[in-house]
Amino acid sequence: MADQLPSRSENFSEWYNTIVQKADLADYGAAKGTMIIKPYGYALWENIQAYLDKRFKKHGAKNAFFPTFIPSSFIEKEKDHVEGFAPNLWLVTAGGGEVLEEAYAVRPTSETTINNTVGKWIQSYRDLPLLLNLWNSCFRYEMRTRLFLRTSEFLWQEGHTFHATWDEADEYARAILFDAYQDFYVNAAAMPVIAGRKSEKEKFPGADITYTLEGLMGDGRALQSCTSHNLGHNFAKSFDIRYLNKNNELAYVASTSWGLSTRSIGGIVMTHGDDKGLLMPPRLAPTQIVIVPIYRKEEEAARVLEAANKIKNDLDDYRVELDAREGLTPGFKYNDWEMRGVPIRLEIGPKDIEKNQVVLVRRDTGEKKFVPIAHLLDEVKTMLNHIHDTLYARAKKFQDDNTFIVDSYDEFKERTAGEGGAGFLMAHWCGDRACEEAIQKETHATIRVIPFDYETEKGKCIRCGNESRGRVVFAKAY
Numbered sequence: 132m133a134d135q136l137p138s139r140s141e142n143f144s145e146w147y148n149t150i151v152q153k154a155d156l157a158d159y160g161a162a163k164g165t166m167i168i169k170p171y172g173y174a175l176w177e178n179i180q181a182y183l184d185k186r187f188k189k190h191g192a193k194n195a196f197f198p199t200f201i202p203s204s205f206i207e208k209e210k211d212h213v214e215g216f217a218p219n220l221w222l223v224t225a226g227g228g229e230v231l232e233e234a235y236a237v238r239p240t241s242e243t244t245i246n247n248t249v250g251k252w253i254q255s256y257r258d259l260p261l262l263l264n265l266w267n268s269c270f271r272y273e274m275r276t277r278l279f280l281r282t283s284e285f286l287w288q289e290g291h292t293f294h295a296t297w298d299e300a301d302e303y304a305r306a307i308l309f310d311a312y313q314d315f316y317v318n319a320a321a322m323p324v325i326a327g328r329k330s331e332k333e334k335f336p337g338a339d340i341t342y343t344l345e346g347l348m349g350d351g352r353a354l355q356s357c358t359s360h361n362l363g364h365n366f367a368k369s370f371d372i373r374y375l376n377k378n379n380e381l382a383y384v385a386s387t388s389w390g391l392s393t394r395s396i397g398g399i400v401m402t403h404g405d406d407k408g409l410l411m412p413p414r415l416a417p418t419q420i421v422i423v424p425i426y427r428k429e430e431e432a433a434r435v436l437e438a439a440n441k442i443k444n445d446l447d448d449y450r451v452e453l454d455a456r457e458g459l460t461p462g463f464k465y466n467d468w469e470m471r472g473v474p475i476r477l478e479i480g481p482k483d484i485e486k487n488q489v490v491l492v493r494r495d496t497g498e499k500k501f502v503p504i505a506h507l508l509d510e511v512k513t514m515l516n517h518i519h520d521t522l523y524a525r526a527k528k529f530q531d532d533n534t535f536i537v538d539s540y541d542e543f544k545e546r547t548a549g550e551g552g553a554g555f556l557m558a559h560w561c562g563d564r565a566c567e568e569a570i571q572k573e574t575h576a577t578i579r580v581i582p583f584d585y586e587t588e589k590g591k592c593i594r595c596g597n598e599s600r601g602r603v604v605f606a607k608a609y
């Protein structure tokens with residue numbers, strides 16, 4: 132089975148497309164640009180949801196639902212917003228056989244419809260902060276589709292919060308970035324990320340500041356892994372959302388929005404996978420342990436399966452699958468589950484039963500360990516944590532090995548030449564948008580993130596030679 136996969140190092144893109152479908156994460160939908168998420172992929176998304184939802188709630192956000200259809204006039208109310216989303220907008224122009232008087236935009240994101248509504252909810256400072264989160268899907272017209280990375284409809288969460296002051300909004304946007312998103316990537320997905328903000332060119336249309344986490348994928352391309360926006364007073368002014376403050380004066384609210392999507396699944400695949408297939412980070416893995424019963428003769432089957440079932444019950448706290456499929460060799464099953472990236476394989480046969488032991492095999496290192504059944508729970512717990520740590524350390528080493536300090540535009544062009552990724556390029560930039568656009572045109576690299584520790588070192592812009600206040604992170608990106 133493994134030999135049917137394209138090589139990850141030789142053809143990353145084909146490897147990705149093959150593994151996403153072969154491991155039953157997703158498939159293409161019938162309508163062009165759409166995606167079907169299969170149960171194995173959806174279980175991964177549910178685990179991502181569960182992890183994040185808890186953290187959003189800890190920060191006071193409450194879940195709600197807003198309609199998919201948005202009067203198209205709403206989208207036009209915020210100038211930058213409409214410009215930013217126009218090229219990807221889907222419109223519904225007819226319903227019930229009649230042409231609609233006003234077309235509906237199919238939610239590309241919900242800022243406009245939420246701002247239109249919450250104006251009625253927010254009257255005084257006592258109504259603030261208002262903290263909402265939506266789990267839904269959104270729709271962006273796409274010419275070129277890649278499963279999880281770019282589809283016309285994708286699943287995500289979008290948070291929308293409203294605060295008394297700009298500073299409070301800013302603090303909240305940063306808190307979500309660090310306490311929810313960065314915590315999720317590091318401690319659940321085992322993915323190192325660089326935190327910071329976007330340039331004016333790359334920020335969200337309608338935001339004052341866009342905060343971001345950027346990851347580096349296995350082919351050296353960057354993936355924007357989530358964003359958190361301080362929208363300042365922009366939407367409040369467009370939708371006239373004012374409240375009576377403590378001095379009994381009318382003031383504009385400040386707002387945030389923040390989102391993480393099923394793109395994160397693409398990120399997990401591209402960060403951890405290898406030539407054998409997927410490699411699921413243990414804390415999110417739909418199946419953490421697969422039990423493969425081993426027997427040669429039919430008369431052994433009942434006894435082995437009984438023991439395997441008992442172990443499955445003992446491991447109740449974990450997500451466990453017992454592969455009791457008949458007529459398949461253990462070797463076939465090993466390859467199949469390795470391809471699906473299950474972190475631990477547990478083998479049990481007649482000899483193990485006699486010795487009161489099982490065999491544990493790690494997906495990340497291939498390491499095999501005989502474990503007495505009496506110690507199984509402790510061993511599984513430790514092993515899953517070790518696998519998480521190993522995956523994170525590997526990904527961090529890859530990121531470090533592929534992060535380059537670049538001080539000449541010749542080297543910059545050399546590193547970004549060709550089809551593949553270029554890693555993270557730490558280079559000085561003057562802060563001028565025209566210069567940023569020229570760099571993109573000439574090299575296909577964009578500024579992914581202006582790190583929080585920017586402005587620790589002055590220098591000269593890589594392209595124009597003007598003063599630079601610090602290094603920013605360039606990359607070729609998904």
Ligand SMILES: [Zn+2]
Nearest residue numbers: 561566592595
């Ligand atoms: Zn410049």
